[in-house]
Ligand code: PMP
């Protein structure tokens with residue numbers, strides 16, 4: 228393994244899912260739903276396979292049906308208008324969108340500001356692109372993890388090329404407010420920065436929180452690469468269909484990298500996702516409402532088991548503090564939890580450069596059947 232990647236061994240998700248399998252523990256670690264997405268979308272994929280749609284290399288930017296469905300979604304939901312021919316790129320999941328964006332937009336030595344804790348592929352992809360990551364830490368404040376805007380401003384230097392934003396935020400469940408996003412946008416415009424914004428949990432926003440795409444703020448459309456994922460929105464994480472929307476020069480740049488990573492992917496699934504994006508509003512509402520029930524079930528159960536819970540406003544993850552349980556080391560806690568309680572969780576420290584900041588935090592996924600969540604809660608309450 229070369230020096231750029233040496234610090235990135237096996238991803239925590241693979242490690243913890245393997246531990247779940249070998250111990251038979253309930254896997255609330257890696258974020259994937261245990262119920263597949265809508266039947267009619269699965270049927271659409273079967274039809275595409277049978278009809279020979281996408282069984283050979285689909286077009287490089289993605290099949291036209293899907294690109295149009297993505298632009299319709301962005302327009303209808305956010306009033307953002309994109310040209311399906313020049314401003315959309317279909318990728319092999321959001322993971323490839325992140326990788327291709329960073330590989331395409333960074334020069335070696337460029338600094339990338341990322342919100343810490345950050346989704347683990349960000350650090351690895353910044354490293355592969357030869358960039359330098361500059362974490363700005365979200366810290367607990369009134370029951371949720373918040374961004375310090377002064378710290379963000381102070382982190383910008385002459386070498387800063389790009390802000391890498393994620394809202395709703397994995398793993399904290401924070402949804403950046405309109406005011407915070409406006410401040411990020413102003414900073415990007417003032418310092419002439421590019422922005423890559425990972426909005427894969429755009430449809431999982433609860434309570435009073437609202438998802439506002441960064442690209443909707445003044446001066447942002449032309450400098451922002453927005454990333455979405457069918458894995459998250461339609462519960463098909465195995466299909467690996469993601470996308471980028473951005474101005475033509477940015478999409479062209481990202482595509483230059485993408486074509487040498489996978490060239491294309493997921494042919495028949497692209498047609499099915501095009502149909503999924505056209506589902507009636509009731510699908511998106513029911514998806515969110517269902518996840519809200521699961522959030523409430525797990526957060527209440529974790530509190531009863533003794534964790535301090537940061538109630539998430541978005542995503543399907545909840546971050547907890549283990550110190551009320553008399554624990555301080557999330558790594559040790561998560562490595563022991565399958566034996567001790569028959570449950571797998573993720574130590575948030577893996578998402579930090581400042582490991583000590585993340586040490587007492589542990590993430591649980593609640594995108595599971597309620598019976599599974601109830602059993603997990605029962606086990607945790609009995610064991611801790
Ligand atoms: N970004 C974030 C914040 C995620 O949580 C995930 C999925 N864990 C991804 C990107 C990757 O998405 P995909 O499965 O579409 O590659």
Ligand code: GLN
Nearest residue numbers: 240241256257258259397
């Ligand atoms: N995004 C998922 C999570 O945060 C995992 C995806 C992966 O395994 N790479 O749990």
